[in-house]
Structures are given as structure tokens and as C-alpha cells.
Amino acid sequence: MSKVVEFPKNKIVRETPVDLEEVAKVKEKGLMNYADNIMDEMIGNIYSELENCGLEVDGESFDKDFSFAMDGLRACVYRTLGVKHHLHNFLDENVTMKKLSDIRMELENEAARMDIEVDSEESGLDE
Numbered sequence: 001m002s003k004v005v006e007f008p009k010n011k012i013v014r015e016t017p018v019d020l021e022e023v024a025k026v027k028e029k030g031l032m033n034y035a036d037n038i039m040d041e042m043i044g045n046i047y048s049e050l051e052n053c054g055l056e057v058d059g060e061s062f063d064k065d066f067s068f069a070m071d072g073l074r075a076c077v078y079r080t081l082g083v084k085h086h087l088h089n090f091l092d093e094n095v096t097m098k099k100l101s102d103i104r105m106e107l108e109n110e111a112a113r114m115d116i117e118v119d120s121e122e123s124g125l126d127e
Contacts, residue, residue: 028083035077043070 047066051057057066075087 031081031083032078035074035081035083038077039070039074042073046070 047057050066056062071087072091075085075091078085079088
């Protein structure tokens with residue numbers, strides 16, 4: 001009575017190692033799809049609103065400008081979700097952000113250098 005029945009080897013489930021690189025690719029693709037779905041809806045709405053405001057939206061110049069603006073917005077959404085976009089390097093190298101208080105100080109210094117009085121209420125630089 002010492003017979004042992006061996007479990008069928010084809011029924012044994014062995015865990016396969018997780019390919020973290022593949023998981024990251026799938027996650028990024030999912031985030032890109034999510035961002036693109038957001039943008040698809042927004043682009044249609046923005047285009048319709050511009051048309052409703054009476055703007056001429058049927059020209060080549062408009063198409064170029066609108067396409068560039070929407071790609072910039074897409075880059076914003078991508079960066080917010082942690083997804084790479086081809087405009088990120090351009091933006092990082094060419095766009096600088098300044099605080100309004102720093103701009104005001106620069107203008108006041110420049111005005112003082114030129115002996116001009118600046119009224120911050122009229123300039124619209126109040127925070």
C-alpha cells in the first residue's frame with residue numbers, strides 16, 4: 001500500500017517572473033490613451049466654441065495655429081500624467097516662468113532707472 005500517485009506536472013502552475021519593463025510600457029500606453037481621450041473631447045469642444053464665437057476656422061493658417069496650440073495642451077496633459085511628449089524638451093529649454101512680484105519689481109527698477117513713475121493699479125500688476 002505504499003503506492004503514491006504523482007500529481008500531473010502539466011497542472012502545476014508556476015509563477016512567471018514579472019517583467020517590470022513591460023509593465024511600465026503597458027502603464028505608459030494606458031496613460032497615453034487616457035490623455036488622448038481627454039484631448040479628443042476637449043479639441044472638439046474648443047473648436048466648436050471658437051466657431052460659435054464667430055471666428056473663421058476654415059483656413060490653413062487657423063489649422064496650423066490650432067494644431068500647435070492643441071499639441072501644447074496635449075503636452076501639458078501628458079506631463080501632468082507623467083508621460084513623455086516631444087514638446088517637453090522645447091518647452092523646458094525655451095519657456096521660463098516668473099512670479100508676478102518679480103516682474104513688478106523688474107518694471108519698477110527699470111522705471112526708476114529711466115526716471116518714470118509707475119502706477120501699479122493702472123498697469124494691472126496687482127496680485
